[in-house]
Amino acid sequence: MIRIQHLTKRFGERIITNDLSLDIPEGKMTVIIGRSGEGKSLLLKQIIGLIKPTSGSIIIDGIETTNCTPQEQQTVLQTCGYVFQFAALLDSLSVFENIAITLLQNGYSREQAREMVKEKLTCVQLNEDILDKYPSELSGGMAKRVGLARTLMNNPRIMLYDEPTTGLDPITQRHIHELMHSLQKQFNTTSVVISHSTDLFQFADHVAFLYEGRIAYTGPAQGIWECDNPYIYQFIRGNTHGPIQAV
Amino acid sequence: MPLTITNTLDRLGHYTLRICDTVGSFVLFLKGAGVQLITTSIDTKKLIQQIDQIGIASINIVVLTGTFTGMVFALQSYIGFSRMGGEQFIGTVVALGMARELGPVLTGLMVTGRAGSAMAAELGTMRISEQIDALWTLRINTFSYLIVPRILASIIVLPCLSLFATCCGILGGYFVVVYALNLSAEQYISSITQFVNLADVFGGLTKASVFGLLLSWAGCFKGYTASGGARGVGKATTQAVVLGSILILMINYVLTKVL
Numbered sequence: 001m002i003r004i005q006h007l008t009k010r011f012g013e014r015i016i017t018n019d020l021s022l023d024i025p026e027g028k029m030t031v032i033i034g035r036s037g038e039g040k041s042l043l044l045k046q047i048i049g050l051i052k053p054t055s056g057s058i059i060i061d062g063i064e065t066t067n068c069t070p071q072e073q074q075t076v077l078q079t080c081g082y083v084f085q086f087a088a089l090l091d092s093l094s095v096f097e098n099i100a101i102t103l104l105q106n107g108y109s110r111e112q113a114r115e116m117v118k119e120k121l122t123c124v125q126l127n128e129d130i131l132d133k134y135p136s137e138l139s140g141g142m143a144k145r146v147g148l149a150r151t152l153m154n155n156p157r158i159m160l161y162d163e164p165t166t167g168l169d170p171i172t173q174r175h176i177h178e179l180m181h182s183l184q185k186q187f188n189t190t191s192v193v194i195s196h197s198t199d200l201f202q203f204a205d206h207v208a209f210l211y212e213g214r215i216a217y218t219g220p221a222q223g224i225w226e227c228d229n230p231y232i233y234q235f236i237r238g239n240t241h242g243p244i245q246a247v
Numbered sequence: 248m249p250l251t252i253t254n255t256l257d258r259l260g261h262y263t264l265r266i267c268d269t270v271g272s273f274v275l276f277l278k279g280a281g282v283q284l285i286t287t288s289i290d291t292k293k294l295i296q297q298i299d300q301i302g303i304a305s306i307n308i309v310v311l312t313g314t315f316t317g318m319v320f321a322l323q324s325y326i327g328f329s330r331m332g333g334e335q336f337i338g339t340v341v342a343l344g345m346a347r348e349l350g351p352v353l354t355g356l357m358v359t360g361r362a363g364s365a366m367a368a369e370l371g372t373m374r375i376s377e378q379i380d381a382l383w384t385l386r387i388n389t390f391s392y393l394i395v396p397r398i399l400a401s402i403i404v405l406p407c408l409s410l411f412a413t414c415c416g417i418l419g420g421y422f423v424v425v426y427a428l429n430l431s432a433e434q435y436i437s438s439i440t441q442f443v444n445l446a447d448v449f450g451g452l453t454k455a456s457v458f459g460l461l462l463s464w465a466g467c468f469k470g471y472t473a474s475g476g477a478r479g480v481g482k483a484t485t486q487a488v489v490l491g492s493i494l495i496l497m498i499n500y501v502l503t504k505v506l
Contacts, residue, residue, distance in 0.1 A: 050384070074386060077383075077386045078386065082384040084377050084381055088376060088380065088381035089378070090373070091373075101385060102387065105387055147381075151384075
């Protein structure tokens, strides 16, 4: 379980997350939605420790990530996998080297690593003929799958997805959503997904809505379209009238 | 206290804090790289890759710079020495100047412009496209993976490039002395062998090594800490070249005093 308690993040005078608290259940898929610029990606980066909060705490498996030792940080990174919005593949490395980077750094031979990479490629439904390509030669959907495969190489128990389907066409979006869902079921991972796509609700267990630095709604994803919470009602329908003010 | 004085003091305080923060981060950055250099094994493949990128790719400009500097230096020395009948010392002056000063400094400045800027641009792009964050989440030490090979390669490669520049400069001077000024080739060579010793050459090579450290330190730091999208990368690249060049020129004085 991930427990976020009274999390506040300020940049100068600007408050991004304001006394935010949220419990993310284990083995489930939680989708965090909210308007652009609300700090959803920032929240995810604070969970994994890429950004330190101003105050508050995040506890993963009993480790307070906001105030932990380098060893504990390594344990957290071993537990968590992060899928970046634009895949963040290393341009100078081939697809194979990108996916196998941790193995190669830990002394595995290229032959040993190749077999393990092929296995993960199958998981993300990619063919091994892309292994020698470079990130610049991949389509957006392929790059995101490669990014996903790279994250899976560490066998994380918690997957953090930062808008994994941004910029993809609806069909590819659906493919990625199905893939995330099947991986979650297959490996029984805890998934936290930042997304603007309502299509993802059918695969999610929980939805949390971030508004003005706090969680304005949290609840089951099933029946979200019938939910009478005014924030959720307005947001998922994209209505301009309601409690959420236009920026 | 009048408001204007308070505002001025406030601004001065902010400015001082910012300078302390930047200088502190800059020093801690090198410390971080140093710790990784000592505590982790060096990735030879990455080191060779960087030696190739920083060294081999810079040979052309270093050879050109060295040759033409040597030629101009010989020509200018001739103008000065001919007024007092000391043409026989042109070789000594060219060789000493190239080995002790111009070889390492010009090499440092040229490599800063070529490779230091490339380091800042590459690392800056990696920073803003979250590639460095990705490495961190994958439990790869970014200092050991990205910074150490670049700094180490620069320290190794700069003396070699400086030696190239020095040799080319002496050779350029030779051509000017012998073919343009019609002076004696033997005199040019003997004045070098007579008055220039190995300590002069080693002093220059030591300087070049330090310049390698400075330019890569500046390039890596500016790139690694870049922010603000494409504009931020451009700014980081410019700052890397400016900072690297200024550091080289400043430390050069200290080294000249010491060596």
